[in-house]
Amino acid sequence: MTPLSTDAAALRLAMVGVGKRFGATAALDGVDFALRVGEVHALVGENGAGKSTLMKVLSGALALDAGSIQLDGEPYAPRSPAEARAAGVAMIYQELSLAPHLSVAENVLLGAQPTRRGIVSWAALRARARALLNVVGRPSLDLDAPVATLAAADRQLVEIARALARDARVIVFDEPTSSLGNEDVARLFALIRDLARRGVSIVYISHALEEVFAIAERFTVLRDGSSVASGRTSETDASRLVAAMVGRSVGELYPRSPARPGEVVATVRALAGERLPREATLEIRRGEVLGLAGLVGAGRSEFLRALFGLERVRSGELRILALDGPRTPTERWAQGVGFVSEDRKSEGLALGLSVADNLVLAGLDRCSSHGVIAPARVERDARAWIERLGIRCLSPRQPVGRLSGGNQQKVALARLLHADADVLLLDEPTRGVDVGSKAEIYRLIDELARSGERPRAVVVVSSYLPELFGTCDRIAVMTRGRLGPARDVGELDEHAVMLEATGAGR
């Protein structure tokens, strides 16, 4: 790996020795980051390595304590996100920040409407929005449609167009592909390359290293608040990058004990939901991990949610353990079926509540007698699971929203274990989770199904094929609402799954 670059040729952004402390802990400690004009630069690191803090400094949400930042040779110290925007530094966040009720055109030019003496010129606004949508490669988007009605990919384009409206010189993409399907990802990458050619400097943050190698020319690795490596992506590889990120080599990322398929715990025949899935037939067995692959929107989540009673079932047979037919989530928990939502922030966890409260939420009867909760038992159970899963938090009373994504996800998983679930339905269990936590989650999944003292049934929905191949014993592919047969991973490869998922393989 090459040493930190000090090449000053055409530097757009130069961060030198940037530091930021919160009380006694240093969130950033000597970060050097050099972003050139018109390059795509990947910023990688585990959650908690300081990426988001660094980006908050860059976007004006936090002020730095040490070091300096220069933007195109000028000192750069924004006091608010609005100032950063005005200086030409824009963020495209994971949770898109648009005004859902306003039209596409207005969102593109929000805060920058063409006006004369305070009066908006709608003709100019529409023309300018149209021009910007052309630049992002979506000229046919309905200017008057409320943004709430758009697909995720289009919303993202609106947000990019908005950054361009302010003549952004630096655009930061934070996990931009997390809610996109493969085609949209390809389109986004083409756009990012196009923007870079136009001289915009791109900071690309992602946990998916394939993406980093596909899109970025250079990279910088953050670890424990410091920049530890930087260089050209063409001169390194994934394992060296991961080693730099974790500071140690991640042994086996996907541990795999031999499968020990046992009794069938769930039988599904020709299940159809209100809209999705259209037809799903499946058997879920104890002692194995079953993967559901498919494109985003194919109906995998809806299927899992239908099993758990979160989506209406229109027709078909469904039997889980001893219970026939669709049931409510309350009944599912009671019979030992647990579910982890793909949307941790709005559905999976109550972010304002403590780690302990979240952890015992589904198994409150274990910590109570006759409906009265015993706080000591809550605390004891929470501590036990925090230790067992290695959840890094200050105390069980810390609000779960303060934890990193990986630790939040471990809380969500611990909830299932605390409720003593036998059938675990996991929807995108490693979304927004850092590499280290991912490895721990994979190990946990392996243990729950295959190596623990009690074999459980685990179903994993994931859009990340290496993960499915790494963790699952059998994989079934959902294609436009229809679930294909589950097959052993040995009989499949990623190419075949992709073909089937896109409908080309049938």
Next chain:
Amino acid sequence: MTNARGASTRFLASFGPALGLAATWALFAAFAGSDFLAWSNQRLMLEQTSVVGIAAVGATLIIVAGGIDLSVGATIALGTVVGAIFLRALWPPWAAALGGIGTGLAVGAVVGALVIGEGARIVSLALGVVIGAAVAARANLGWGVGAGAASTLVLGSLARRFAPRIPLSPFIVTLGAWGGLRGLAKGLGDNQPVYPPSSHALEGLMQPAASGPGAFVAPSVWILCLVALAMAWVMRYTRFGRNVFAIGSNEETARLCGVRVERTKFWLYVIAIGCAGIASVLQLAYLSMGDPTTAEGYELRVIAACVIGGASLAGGQGSVLGTLIGALIMTVVDNGCTKLGLDNWVQQIATGAIIVAAVALDRWRAREQT
């Protein structure tokens, strides 16, 4: 792909409430007959709508921004008392009208300042006024004004420097104003209505002229139309108006995009509650007295008008036209029930049901859209 469908649902969004109004009107026309259908009754309904209508047009701005105003009725009552006191002092009618409108603007400024967390400045202004008044009472008016202004400036800059900014939710602020302003009105009126001298020019606002072009409808209806047109224009064509929508839809995004969120919020409360001030002048004209207990429950009628008209209490959605239609629907129900000889309790149940049904329809439509 979604264009045609999107356009048709947007069409429904603007015409849904209008269809509701037409249906309600037709229903009563069918059952209540000529009594309801007479032009004089149509005119009466328009006039009956004017007070709530103007206040509701203002409140649309607040609700679109994601706020709420529970103090409309109290503001109107206070406005009638202030206006009546001016008339009693034999000031000209226009001064009384300005008194009512000024009351609304002042209440709006206080509410707006508290909502954005600048309450300390309001306190320093109030202290400045008290100090000024005290000095004026002991020395003369000039000294009083000087002392008041100076102390306001000093306290204001101290507040700016040292007092923490504590933004409050509009629900809480206006809940406080709801009680506080009625108390203030009672205090000003010495616990009873304020009677101005018998006949004054304001009374003409709520009655059509005996003849000539003014005989068509009362001036209050024209005032409602003017206020509504102005507000619709502001909300559609000014940067301020569009920023109000952006704040209601996603406040953090608006801030990120450089919208001056606090400043916009302050002014929207001033303007919106200023409309309640205009409504108070009409209410004074209607009652011919300042009554601290008048306009009871108007705050809920105003909110209902906005909601029936398609505004969302979560912000980001709403229109002046919709609000006007919402206000008219409630008037038609009240008036029609009266014409049918139904008791007041039936009216109230009907109005309540319409509010819930309108919102349910709106949600259903929104779900169809996605």
